[in-house]
Amino acid sequence: MTYKIGIGYDIHRLVEERKLLLGGVEIPCIKGLFGHSDADVLLHAITDALLGAAGLGDIGEQFPDTDPQYHGASSASLLKTVLGLVREKGFLIVNVDTVIIAEKPVLSPFKKHIQESVAQTLDIKSDCVSIKAKTNEGLGELGENKAIATYAVVLLSKGE
Numbered sequence: 001m002t003y004k005i006g007i008g009y010d011i012h013r014l015v016e017e018r019k020l021l022l023g024g025v026e027i028p029c030i031k032g033l034f035g036h037s038d039a040d041v042l043l044h045a046i047t048d049a050l051l052g053a054a055g056l057g058d059i060g061e062q063f064p065d066t067d068p069q070y071h072g073a074s075s076a077s078l079l080k081t082v083l084g085l086v087r088e089k090g091f092l093i094v095n096v097d098t099v100i101i102a103e104k105p106v107l108s109p110f111k112k113h114i115q116e117s118v119a120q121t122l123d124i125k126s127d128c129v130s131i132k133a134k135t136n137e138g139l140g141e142l143g144e145n146k147a148i149a150t151y152a153v154v155l156l157s158k159g160e
Contacts (some may be wrong), residue, residue: 002158004091006053008045011142011149022100022107022148023114023131024076024121029105033148036065040075042100042131045152046118047079049096053156054086076121083122091156093122097130098152103145107133 014020018032021040033039047059056062063070063078070078086093096118100107107114111131119126136142142149 003094004053004055004156004158006049006051006154006156008048008050008052008059008152008154009150010041010044010048010059011147012039012041013147014145020105020148021075022110024117025110025114027105027107027110037063037070037073037078038075041148042098042114042118042150042152043075043079043121045150046096046098046122046154047075047082049152049154050079050082050086050093050156053154054089054091056082056085056089079121086156090158092158093124093128094155094157095128095130096122096124096152096154097132098150099132099134100148100150101134101136101142102148103135103138103143 012033012035014031015034020027020029020032021038023042115129115131116126119129141147
């Protein structure tokens, strides 16, 4: 059995007149995330982690923000495309571990729903997905509620 680990990171600025999507779940908030796609910062980090573990580059290489076809794209659709590439290489997802860093909104009421949404998108059991939410204790851009950042780690396996 071969195992591969990947790490992903993403950050997006919070702006008015945008939806806040985290893990494919719309979170009620007066601000949303700015980006070329739907700016789902959590799914972007998971996408990068999968790409890294499978040796497939990064999200910017696969879906460049200079390409108009990805303007407003669904991050869940992009993640499903990457999942297909990962599976083509013979890998299965063992687990996904994530951290969302945001001052506001409070995410604890949404963690279970985000976990289930991510698991459904990745076609894995929800207990194979961990969603943690932290604040930045008022420090820096994240602490001033100007952005949301995420980290994701994935473990892939391949039978041999």
